[in-house]
Amino acid sequence: MTSVMHEDGPRGAAGMKRNGSASMRRLFAEGAKGPIGLLAALVVLIVVFSFLNPRFASIENLQNVLFQVSVPLILVVGATLVIQMGSIDLSIEGIMGAAGMTWILLSPNTRTMIDLGLWAWLIALVLGMSLGLMTGVIYAKLKVPSFVVSLGTWYVGLGIAILLYGNNSLPSLTSEALARWPTGLTLGLPHAFWLAALVLLFGLLISNYTNLGRGLMAIGNNEPIARMSGMPVNVYKIGAFAIAGLLGGLAGILATMQLGSGSTDIGFGQLFVVIPAAVIGGTALGGGEGGMIRSALGVVLLIILNNGLVLAGVDPDYQSGVFGLILLFAIIAVAWPERGRLKVAK
Amino acid sequence: MKPDAPVVLRLTNVSRSFGKIKAVRSVSLEIRKGEVIGLTGENGAGKSTLLKILAGIERPDEGRMEINGKVANFKGPNDALKAGVGVVHQEQSLFTNLTVAENIEHQNIERQGLSRFGIHDWGRINREAQKVLEKIGVDLDSRTRVGDLGFVDRQMVEIARAVSVNPDKSGTPLIILDEPTAVLEQAEVEVLEREIRKLREFASVIFVSHRLDEVLRICDRVVVMRHGELTSDRLTEGVTKDELFRAMVHETPSVAMRSRAAPSKEGQAAIEVRNLTRHGRFDNVSFAVRPGEIVALVGTNGSGRGALARALFGAETFDAGTIEVNGKAVSRWTIAKAVRAGLAYVPAERKVEGMIGGYPGTRNIALVHPEHARVGPFLRPRKMAHIAQQWFNRLGVSPNDIHQPLAQFSGGNQQKVVLAKWLNNPELKVLILDHPLRGLDVGVSQAVNREIRKACDNGTAVVLIPDTIEEALEMADEILVLKDGRVSARHDMRSAGELDVREIVSEMV
Structure with a gap:
C-alpha cells in the first residue's frame, strides 16, 4: 500500500486544480487522511493532556488506555473491511451482546453449571460469524442496503442476548484466571491489548495480501468494473460481513471478560467509537479508501481523547458533545476535497 | 504488415438488432496480424455496438466471428479476455485506489498462479505487470497507485491491461481503443500514437475515433460505418478526407428545412457568454442568443458542448469568462439562480436528471x-x-x-x-436543450420540435445540442461548431445559402 493518499479527481491531478485553495486542501487532506497527520494529532493530544495532568503520562494510565483500546480495536478491523467496500455494519453492539452472553453462560459463572472451556469460545464466535453471514447474505444476494440490514442484525443479536439473560440473576465469572486474564501483563502490555494487536495483524494480512482484501478495495472503488472483471463480488461481500461478525463475537467475549459479568448491552457505545475512528483514519464511507493501521490510530486517538478529558477534569457530561464535534470535523475534513457541485451525497 | 500475415479477426455477416432498430447490419471484416484499423462514423452509426460484440458484452444475432482462427461465441466479457480481445474503453475503467500492477493483473491473479490459497504473491504480481509494461515500452513503476498517475499514464495502464489478457501465447492479441484521444491533450495524443506503433509489433489494433486526421495518420486501413453498415473499407494510402466524409454522411448533400420566420439579430440578448472557459472542457467560447433565436451547438462527444450547456445553467462551474443573462453579468451562478432568472435545462440523461420516475x-x-x-x-x-x-x-x-x-x-x-x-x-427566457430528441421516434420528435418553435415564437431564446447535424440545420438560426472545446466555425443560417452537412462534419473532426 502506498502511504500518501491523494483525492481522486476525475482526471487525477487536473481534477485537483479546480476546488478550493491549495493550502486549505493540503491541511485537511493530510490532517485527516495521512497517517503522519494522525500521528501528529496523537502527539499533540498526549502533550496537551500530560501538561494538564501529569498522571496522564504515567505507565499505569498508558496501560489503562491500551486496555480500553482493545475492544474497539478488534471491532474496527472488521468495520474497516466492510467500509472499504462501501458498505456499513451497524450490528456490532448486538453481536457483542449475543456472543458475550453466550460465552459467559457456557463458561464458569454464577448462573449455569456449565463449563465448556474452549468450546464456549468456539460457539460464541460461530454465533457472531453467523449473524455477520446473515447480514452479508441478505445484503449481497437480496440487495438490501447494508445500513438497514445490519440495523436489523443488531436487534436480532440484542434479542438473543436478552433471551439468554432471561429474568434470572446476573451471570458473573467465577473463574479468577479468566477474569484476570485481560488485565494481566506480558512484556508490560495488557493481554487484552495483545489479543487486539493480533487481530490487527490478521486484518492487515487480509487487507493487503489476499484476493478478498484487495477485492473489497476494488468493489469500494468501482463495483461495476469489479463485476465486469469477473470478480466474485458477492462472495467477497459476504466474507467481509462474516469476518466483521466473527470479530464482533470476539470483542463481545473480551468485553465480557473485562467486565467480569454478562450484560446484554456489553457493546453499548462501541459503534460510536468504531465508525468515527475508521472515518478519522481516512476510511471514506463511500468505500475504496483507508487502511487498518490508520483505523487503529483513529481508535487510539478517540480513546486517548476520552481518557485525557477525564483526567483533565472535564465534566463527563461534555464528553459526548466533544465526541460528536470531533466526528463532524473529521467527516468534513474527509469530504473536503470531494465537495464538487452537483455531487449527490446520501 | 505483410499481406500474408495471419488473420486475427474475421467477421462474416455479423448483425445485431435492438427491437426494430438494426444497429449492426451484416458486417464482414478481416484484420490481419500487425494491422492498425481505423473505425469511424457518426454517432449512432453502430460502432459501439460492434465493439461490444467484440468485447463479449453484446452477442450477435447472426453471423460468425473468428479470432485467431477459432470460432468465438462469447458469453461474457471474460470469454473475450480469454480469447485475447483487450478493450480500452472510452470511459476509463481502472481501480484508482489500487496499484498499477493490480490493475494490470487482476484478471489473471487467479488463473495464472499469481496467488496461492487466496493470498497474493506480490513479488510475482509486480514482476509480471512490469514485464507487460516493458513489452509495450511504458516507463512506469508497477507499484504506483493509479490514482496518483496523470491521465495519459492511466491510459497506458489500460492498454497494458488489455495486452496482458492473452493467455494463449501463440495467438495475436486484438487491442481495441475506443476513442482514446477524445479527452487527451495534443502532447498526450502523440504519446498514444507512439504507443500504437509499438503495439502493432505484436498485436492487431482497432482504433476508433471521430478525428479523421488522426485516423489517417495512425492507421493502415480505414473502415467507415453508417447506419450499421460498413460503407467503406480502404487502405489509408491514397484516401482523401472528402471520400471518408461521403461514406460517413447521408447522400443528401444539403438540407434547408427552416420553417419559421427568422427572428431579428437586433436587440438585447437573453443570454450572452464571453470567453467562457473551463479547463479541459471548453475554451474561450463566446456567443449570444436573442429572444426567439435558436443557437445550435454542434460537435462530437468530448467537444465540450455538454459541459458548456451545463455551465450556462449553473450545473457546472467555469474558470474564466462571463455569462450575462438579460444584460446582467451573473456571479456565483447556481441552478437555483438560473431557474429564478427564467432559464430551463432539458438534460440528456432524462431518467437520471430530468424526472422523478416515482x-x-x-x-x-x-x-x-x-x-x-x-x-x-x-x-x-x-x-x-x-x-x-x-x-x-x-x-x-x-x-x-x-x-x-x-x-x-x-x-x-x-x-x-x-x-x-x-x-x-410564462417567464421562460432561455431554454437549454441537451439532446432533446434522444431515443424519440419521429412522431414525438416532431411534437417536441413544435413546442420548441412555439416557445421561440413567444420570445424564448433556445440553446440546442442536437443529436444530428440535420436536426441543427432544421431548427437553428445560428450554428456553432465546437471542436475540442473551441469554436471551430460559426454559421448564420439567415445569411448562409446552402450549407452542407459534410462541411460541418469536416469542421467537427
Whole structure:
C-alpha cells in the first residue's frame, strides 16, 4: 500500500486544480487522511493532556488506555473491511451482546453449571460469524442496503442476548484466571491489548495480501468494473460481513471478560467509537479508501481523547458533545476535497 | 504488415438488432496480424455496438466471428479476455485506489498462479505487470497507485491491461481503443500514437475515433460505418478526407428545412457568454442568443458542448469568462439562480436528471415552478392536476393519465413531461436543450420540435445540442461548431445559402 493518499479527481491531478485553495486542501487532506497527520494529532493530544495532568503520562494510565483500546480495536478491523467496500455494519453492539452472553453462560459463572472451556469460545464466535453471514447474505444476494440490514442484525443479536439473560440473576465469572486474564501483563502490555494487536495483524494480512482484501478495495472503488472483471463480488461481500461478525463475537467475549459479568448491552457505545475512528483514519464511507493501521490510530486517538478529558477534569457530561464535534470535523475534513457541485451525497 | 500475415479477426455477416432498430447490419471484416484499423462514423452509426460484440458484452444475432482462427461465441466479457480481445474503453475503467500492477493483473491473479490459497504473491504480481509494461515500452513503476498517475499514464495502464489478457501465447492479441484521444491533450495524443506503433509489433489494433486526421495518420486501413453498415473499407494510402466524409454522411448533400420566420439579430440578448472557459472542457467560447433565436451547438462527444450547456445553467462551474443573462453579468451562478432568472435545462440523461420516475405527471410538472400551484407554503393538488392536464392535452401525452408514475411511460412521453415542466413558466427566457430528441421516434420528435418553435415564437431564446447535424440545420438560426472545446466555425443560417452537412462534419473532426 502506498502511504500518501491523494483525492481522486476525475482526471487525477487536473481534477485537483479546480476546488478550493491549495493550502486549505493540503491541511485537511493530510490532517485527516495521512497517517503522519494522525500521528501528529496523537502527539499533540498526549502533550496537551500530560501538561494538564501529569498522571496522564504515567505507565499505569498508558496501560489503562491500551486496555480500553482493545475492544474497539478488534471491532474496527472488521468495520474497516466492510467500509472499504462501501458498505456499513451497524450490528456490532448486538453481536457483542449475543456472543458475550453466550460465552459467559457456557463458561464458569454464577448462573449455569456449565463449563465448556474452549468450546464456549468456539460457539460464541460461530454465533457472531453467523449473524455477520446473515447480514452479508441478505445484503449481497437480496440487495438490501447494508445500513438497514445490519440495523436489523443488531436487534436480532440484542434479542438473543436478552433471551439468554432471561429474568434470572446476573451471570458473573467465577473463574479468577479468566477474569484476570485481560488485565494481566506480558512484556508490560495488557493481554487484552495483545489479543487486539493480533487481530490487527490478521486484518492487515487480509487487507493487503489476499484476493478478498484487495477485492473489497476494488468493489469500494468501482463495483461495476469489479463485476465486469469477473470478480466474485458477492462472495467477497459476504466474507467481509462474516469476518466483521466473527470479530464482533470476539470483542463481545473480551468485553465480557473485562467486565467480569454478562450484560446484554456489553457493546453499548462501541459503534460510536468504531465508525468515527475508521472515518478519522481516512476510511471514506463511500468505500475504496483507508487502511487498518490508520483505523487503529483513529481508535487510539478517540480513546486517548476520552481518557485525557477525564483526567483533565472535564465534566463527563461534555464528553459526548466533544465526541460528536470531533466526528463532524473529521467527516468534513474527509469530504473536503470531494465537495464538487452537483455531487449527490446520501 | 505483410499481406500474408495471419488473420486475427474475421467477421462474416455479423448483425445485431435492438427491437426494430438494426444497429449492426451484416458486417464482414478481416484484420490481419500487425494491422492498425481505423473505425469511424457518426454517432449512432453502430460502432459501439460492434465493439461490444467484440468485447463479449453484446452477442450477435447472426453471423460468425473468428479470432485467431477459432470460432468465438462469447458469453461474457471474460470469454473475450480469454480469447485475447483487450478493450480500452472510452470511459476509463481502472481501480484508482489500487496499484498499477493490480490493475494490470487482476484478471489473471487467479488463473495464472499469481496467488496461492487466496493470498497474493506480490513479488510475482509486480514482476509480471512490469514485464507487460516493458513489452509495450511504458516507463512506469508497477507499484504506483493509479490514482496518483496523470491521465495519459492511466491510459497506458489500460492498454497494458488489455495486452496482458492473452493467455494463449501463440495467438495475436486484438487491442481495441475506443476513442482514446477524445479527452487527451495534443502532447498526450502523440504519446498514444507512439504507443500504437509499438503495439502493432505484436498485436492487431482497432482504433476508433471521430478525428479523421488522426485516423489517417495512425492507421493502415480505414473502415467507415453508417447506419450499421460498413460503407467503406480502404487502405489509408491514397484516401482523401472528402471520400471518408461521403461514406460517413447521408447522400443528401444539403438540407434547408427552416420553417419559421427568422427572428431579428437586433436587440438585447437573453443570454450572452464571453470567453467562457473551463479547463479541459471548453475554451474561450463566446456567443449570444436573442429572444426567439435558436443557437445550435454542434460537435462530437468530448467537444465540450455538454459541459458548456451545463455551465450556462449553473450545473457546472467555469474558470474564466462571463455569462450575462438579460444584460446582467451573473456571479456565483447556481441552478437555483438560473431557474429564478427564467432559464430551463432539458438534460440528456432524462431518467437520471430530468424526472422523478416515482412521481406522477402532476408532481413532476410542479417540480420547478410550484408557485403556480401554491397557496402560501401549501401545494394545491387540484390546481396541480389542472395544470398537468392542460400540458398532457397540449402535448398529447399518452396514456393521458396525470396520476400514473412517470417511470411507467415510454421515453418519448417522459420527454414531453420533462419539457412541460420547464415550459410551465410564462417567464421562460432561455431554454437549454441537451439532446432533446434522444431515443424519440419521429412522431414525438416532431411534437417536441413544435413546442420548441412555439416557445421561440413567444420570445424564448433556445440553446440546442442536437443529436444530428440535420436536426441543427432544421431548427437553428445560428450554428456553432465546437471542436475540442473551441469554436471551430460559426454559421448564420439567415445569411448562409446552402450549407452542407459534410462541411460541418469536416469542421467537427
